[in-house]
Amino acid sequence: MLCPILRRFLISSYRLRAEVAGYCTDNPNMMTIKEVRDSLINMVGVRKKWIIEETKVTGVLQKVVCDQSLLPKRKPSDSYVQAVIPLSDPDNNVRDKYITFAKKIRFGRLLEDFDSLAGLICYNHNLNPALGPDQKSPYAFVTRLVDRIEQSPSKLLSPYKDIILDGQVTWVGRSSMECTMNIKQEIDGELVKVITARYLFVAVLSETSTPGVVNPLDPQTPEEIALFKLGEENKIKRQRETTQSLLKTPPTEDERLIIHDLFLSTVDLNSGTFKVRVKPENTVWMEDAIKKTLLICQPEQRNLYNKIFGGFLMRMAYELAWANASIYARKRPRLCKVVDDILFNKPVEIGSLLLLSSQVVYTKGSDLQIHVHAEVDNLEQGINENTNDFHFTFDMGVPNLPRVIPKTYSESMLYLVGKRHYES
Structure with a gap:
C-alpha cells in the first residue's frame, strides 16, 4: 500500500514552459524520472548501498490476502503516474544522458x-x-514480458524538449498486470503521443518467492473498458502464439514454400546438385549478419531485488541491435519502429557473464528485423542459461536493403520467426 508522498515540483522556469505547452500545469504530483526510481526504493525498502544478501520484506506474510475477491477493486486512474524527463533546461546535466x-x-x-x-x-x-501506512509492500513486481512498444514513424523525439511519460494499469489477471504507457512531447505547440508501450508484470511475494494476488481492476470509462478488452485479447493471442511456436509445431504450408523458394534461389541449378550454394545478388548470408558482446553484470546495474535491472538488459540489447543494423545497412537507423515480445525467462544474477547475440533475421523494403538472444554463464554454479529474447524492427531509410538469406534449417526457422514478428 502506498503512503502519500510529497513531491517537489520543477523550478518555476520549467513550469512556465510546461504551461505554454499545455501540460503539467500546477501539478504537485509531477515527478522527474529520477524521483520515480527514488519512490520505488522507498516503497520496497531497499538499501541504497549494495549488499550481497537479497532484499526481502519480512513479517507481513500473515497480512497477505490470497483471495482476490477480498481485495478492493481499483480503478485504472488509481495507478496513474506521470513523470518528466527535463531535457529543455540547458543548465542541468540530464540531457547528456x-x-x-x-x-x-x-x-x-x-x-x-x-x-x-x-x-x-x-x-x-x-x-x-x-497493511499500515508505514509498512513496506510484501510484493516484488517483476517484468515478465514487454508485449509491444511502437514509435510513430512521422514524429521523432527531440533531445532539446522535455519528455513526458505517463501510464496506468489497464488489465489485471490473478497475479499479473498489464501496464499501458505513453511518451509524449510538444510538437508545433501541441503535446503529441510519440511512443506507446505495453508491459506485463507479475507479483511475487518477496518473503517466499511465490506468486502473489493483485487487486482486481474496475475499468470505468469507455477507453478504459476498451483497453481492458485489449488486454484480454493480448492474453489469448500470447497463448495462441505459444502453441504455434516453431519450437513446438512445424511451419505452415505457406511458410514451407517460402523456405523452399529461398533455398532454390541459393542453389547453382547448373551444377545438378544441392551441395553447391551461391549467394544471390543484393543479399547477405544470415550467418554473416551476427554481432555479439559479452558483459560482466556488476552491482551498479542491479534492480530493487538485487538482480540485474530489466531496463538495463533491454538497453544493452537495443544498442547491440542498433549497431548490427548500422553495419548491415552501412547507415544509421532512422528509428526503431517496434519492440515486441521481449520475454524475461529468468532473472540475471549479479556477477554473471551475459552474452548478447544479435542477428538480422528478416528484411523487407527499408526495414530490418533483428533478434537478440541473451544467455548467462554463472561461474559459481557452472551453468549456462537462456534468459531473454528481444525483437527489434528498424526503419533504415534505405529503399532497397540487401535481403538476408538463411543457409541452414535453423536459420530458416529464425527467418520465419522474424517474418512473423515483423507482420504481427
Whole structure:
C-alpha cells in the first residue's frame, strides 16, 4: 500500500514552459524520472548501498490476502503516474544522458525509464487495507514480458524538449498486470503521443518467492473498458502464439514454400546438385549478419531485488541491435519502429557473464528485423542459461536493403520467426 508522498515540483522556469505547452500545469504530483526510481526504493525498502544478501520484506506474510475477491477493486486512474524527463533546461546535466552523438534521443534510455515507470504503476495499483501506512509492500513486481512498444514513424523525439511519460494499469489477471504507457512531447505547440508501450508484470511475494494476488481492476470509462478488452485479447493471442511456436509445431504450408523458394534461389541449378550454394545478388548470408558482446553484470546495474535491472538488459540489447543494423545497412537507423515480445525467462544474477547475440533475421523494403538472444554463464554454479529474447524492427531509410538469406534449417526457422514478428 502506498503512503502519500510529497513531491517537489520543477523550478518555476520549467513550469512556465510546461504551461505554454499545455501540460503539467500546477501539478504537485509531477515527478522527474529520477524521483520515480527514488519512490520505488522507498516503497520496497531497499538499501541504497549494495549488499550481497537479497532484499526481502519480512513479517507481513500473515497480512497477505490470497483471495482476490477480498481485495478492493481499483480503478485504472488509481495507478496513474506521470513523470518528466527535463531535457529543455540547458543548465542541468540530464540531457547528456539522453542525447546521442548524432543529436538524437537515446531510445535505450527510454526503455529503462519505461521499466521504472511500470514498476511504480504496479505498486500504485495494489492496495491492502491490512497493511499500515508505514509498512513496506510484501510484493516484488517483476517484468515478465514487454508485449509491444511502437514509435510513430512521422514524429521523432527531440533531445532539446522535455519528455513526458505517463501510464496506468489497464488489465489485471490473478497475479499479473498489464501496464499501458505513453511518451509524449510538444510538437508545433501541441503535446503529441510519440511512443506507446505495453508491459506485463507479475507479483511475487518477496518473503517466499511465490506468486502473489493483485487487486482486481474496475475499468470505468469507455477507453478504459476498451483497453481492458485489449488486454484480454493480448492474453489469448500470447497463448495462441505459444502453441504455434516453431519450437513446438512445424511451419505452415505457406511458410514451407517460402523456405523452399529461398533455398532454390541459393542453389547453382547448373551444377545438378544441392551441395553447391551461391549467394544471390543484393543479399547477405544470415550467418554473416551476427554481432555479439559479452558483459560482466556488476552491482551498479542491479534492480530493487538485487538482480540485474530489466531496463538495463533491454538497453544493452537495443544498442547491440542498433549497431548490427548500422553495419548491415552501412547507415544509421532512422528509428526503431517496434519492440515486441521481449520475454524475461529468468532473472540475471549479479556477477554473471551475459552474452548478447544479435542477428538480422528478416528484411523487407527499408526495414530490418533483428533478434537478440541473451544467455548467462554463472561461474559459481557452472551453468549456462537462456534468459531473454528481444525483437527489434528498424526503419533504415534505405529503399532497397540487401535481403538476408538463411543457409541452414535453423536459420530458416529464425527467418520465419522474424517474418512473423515483423507482420504481427
